[in-house]
Amino acid sequence: MIALFKTVIHLLAGGSFIYLYLLIDSGAFGADPVKDIIHFAGKSAINLLIATLLVTPLAKLTTYSPLNRVRRLLGIYCFIWATSHFASYAVFELGLDLSLLSEELLKRPYLVLGFSSWLLLLAMAVTSTRTMQIRLKSRWKQLHQWVYLVAILIPVHYLWSTKSEWIEPLIYIVIFTILLLLRHKQILNIFQTLKLRESFR
Amino acid sequence: MLIKIKKQSDICESDITSESIYLKRREILKGLGLATAGLAFPGASQAGILDYFSKKTAPIKDRRQSLSGRVNASYNSDWELTPESKVISHNNFYEFGMGKGDPINKAQNFKTEPWHIVIDGEVNKPYKLSMEELLKLFTPEERIYRLRCVEAWSMNIPWIGVRLADLIKRAQPNSNAKYVAFETLYDPQQMPGQDSRRIGGGIDYPYVEGLRIDEAMNDLTMLSVGLYGKTLAPQNGAPIRLVVPWKYGFKSIKSIVSIKLTRQQPPNTWNITNAREYGFYANVNPDVDHPRWSQGSERFIGEGGLLSVRREKTKIFNGYAEEVASLYRGMDLNKFI
Ligand code: HEM
Numbered sequence: 001m002i003a004l005f006k007t008v009i010h011l012l013a014g015g016s017f018i019y020l021y022l023l024i025d026s027g028a029f030g031a032d033p034v035k036d037i038i039h040f041a042g043k044s045a046i047n048l049l050i051a052t053l054l055v056t057p058l059a060k061l062t063t064y065s066p067l068n069r070v071r072r073l074l075g076i077y078c079f080i081w082a083t084s085h086f087a088s089y090a091v092f093e094l095g096l097d098l099s100l101l102s103e104e105l106l107k108r109p110y111l112v113l114g115f116s117s118w119l120l121l122l123a124m125a126v127t128s129t130r131t132m133q134i135r136l137k138s139r140w141k142q143l144h145q146w147v148y149l150v151a152i153l154i155p156v157h158y159l160w161s162t163k164s165e166w167i168e169p170l171i172y173i174v175i176f177t178i179l180l181l182l183r184h185k186q187i188l189n190i191f192q193t194l195k196l197r198e199s200f201r
Numbered sequence: 202m203l204i205k206i207k208k209q210s211d212i213c214e215s216d217i218t219s220e221s222i223y224l225k226r227r228e229i230l231k232g233l234g235l236a237t238a239g240l241a242f243p244g245a246s247q248a249g250i251l252d253y254f255s256k257k258t259a260p261i262k263d264r265r266q267s268l269s270g271r272v273n274a275s276y277n278s279d280w281e282l283t284p285e286s287k288v289i290s291h292n293n294f295y296e297f298g299m300g301k302g303d304p305i306n307k308a309q310n311f312k313t314e315p316w317h318i319v320i321d322g323e324v325n326k327p328y329k330l331s332m333e334e335l336l337k338l339f340t341p342e343e344r345i346y347r348l349r350c351v352e353a354w355s356m357n358i359p360w361i362g363v364r365l366a367d368l369i370k371r372a373q374p375n376s377n378a379k380y381v382a383f384e385t386l387y388d389p390q391q392m393p394g395q396d397s398r399r400i401g402g403g404i405d406y407p408y409v410e411g412l413r414i415d416e417a418m419n420d421l422t423m424l425s426v427g428l429y430g431k432t433l434a435p436q437n438g439a440p441i442r443l444v445v446p447w448k449y450g451f452k453s454i455k456s457i458v459s460i461k462l463t464r465q466q467p468p469n470t471w472n473i474t475n476a477r478e479y480g481f482y483a484n485v486n487p488d489v490d491h492p493r494w495s496q497g498s499e500r501f502i503g504e505g506g507l508l509s510v511r512r513e514k515t516k517i518f519n520g521y522a523e524e525v526a527s528l529y530r531g532m533d534l535n536k537f538i
Contacts, residue, residue, distance in 0.1 A: 030292070031284070031290040032290070032301065033301070033507070094510070100498065165403045
């Protein structure tokens with residue numbers, strides 16, 4: 001069953017690269033597809049972030065705990081698409097002008113959010129292996145809880161990235177709010193632990 | 202009313218002029234060498250998948266007719282041009298959707314015949330013209346201008362058009378005429394973006410724009426009716442659109458039905474939508490960043506695929522300072538964005 005789920009994920013999340021290729025090739029993006037590629041990759045990443053965050057609640061709801069085993073794969077695909085999104089911007093849009101890139105990443109609020117989120121996703125992706133999980137012990141969980149921050153930053157990154165459209169970003173904000181509310185106990189716990197640690201100092 | 206139906210020459214993909222052929226036709230030998238100069242990526246000249254993309258446009262039913270303008274060589278006739286396939290397929294025209302490829306893919310059934318444009322307001326002789334009448338009264342000329350989008354990309358385009366000043370003079374503006382207001386066609390049945398806020402990017406339609414009268418009367422300001430030797434395609438603002446080359450592209454309003462001389466500064470769509478980011482003047486200015494990106498440089502869209510990225514420094518007034526800087530003497534360009 002899990003193998004089937006994983007195959008479907010590969011087909012959808014991996015297959016989207018083929019779909020993107022076909023969109024470009026068919027002219028759906030016009031003869032200069034740069035902006036639309038950035039948008040497509042960003043959308044894929046945010047949708048995969050939602051999918052990743054849906055796993056735990058769904059597993060609970062269905063009491064089918066093996067479902068949790070697809071979470072890592074979804075998270076990695078989210079990272080791959082986020083990286084493609086970042087790379088498309090850096091390469092196709094800025095022509096890898098690194099001084100302009102670093103300046104923009106620090107100067108524009110929406111890019112500060114996007115870039116910090118990408119760094120967090122990077123940290124989670126490189127520690128996503130079983131070995132890393134064992135080696136980091138309890139700190140592994142702490143690290144991967146940062147995904148909740150990503151879930152707050154990314155919809156804001158989207159909202160702030162647009163010129164005038166706010167309907168779709170708002171829909172995403174609602175979705176992420178629900179996903180976070182489903183875990184409000186856990187998130188409050190994180191703050192509680194932080195507070196405890198403060199008072200032990 | 203008599204509607205003249207012209208024979209339409211069907212133009213298919215293979216007829217789309219490449220930059221080099223076009224330049225040859227203009228008997229300009231320069232430019233070919235330029236086309237490959239300045240590539241940011243050495244690999245870009247090798248044939249590969251990313252180059253392949255550069256040749257693609259959607260197979261479209263092209264209804265453009267050939268149209269020639271007297272070449273005005275004083276307007277940068279030796280510039281490298283953006284390939285026609287990119288000029289007609291990379292567009293911002295939210296009336297047809299927000300994606301750059303949406304306009305070419307969704308606007309092909311846009312009806313541009315018959316079409317009338319009205320010039321009225323603070324004038325002694327308001328008038329209304331069909332496109333045929335307009336082209337009889339005013340001789341179109343061809344000029345190569347650089348188009349600089351507020352989103353920091355640019356193109357060099359061989360426009361065909363008439364001087365806005367000529368149309369305005371014909372209406373005899375009175376002494377109250379201080380500004381010029383423009384309006385795009387409002388027809389939600391034909392323009393899906395006007396029908397749905399989601400498709401149209403949440404802006405209020407019809408799209409409106411404005412210029413100060415001295416900007417409108419400047420010799421650079423054109424009403425374009427064609428490009429690359431053909432009438433305008435719907436996605437480029439057929440059948441008639443404004444071209445103000447020293448201002449960001451959004452000032453150059455498309456598919457115009459009304460030009461009104463006014464006493465007061467008219468509203469303009471992007472300023473209404475987001476006043477913090479877009480002003481009335483919108484003069485190209487590398488020193489004033491957009492809140493979300495630098496305006497100091499731009500991605501020039503030329504020949505080549507995804508990897509032939511060409512960032513170029515943006516020039517004050519888009520390179521037209523000599524012609525227009527005097528219009529803004531004494532104005533704080535950091536304030537009047
Ligand atoms: C360094 C990292 C990042 C950079 C430089 C970056 C850059 C951008 C840029 C340039 C845009 C488009 C703005 C425009 O329309 O002009 C954008 C939009 C967007 N980004 Fe990012 N981003 C980053 C990280 C992320 C991450 C990690 C995600 C998701 C997990 C993400 C999701 C999105 C989404 C959903 C949009 C809106 C797409 C649309 O308009 O359809 N971004 N980003």
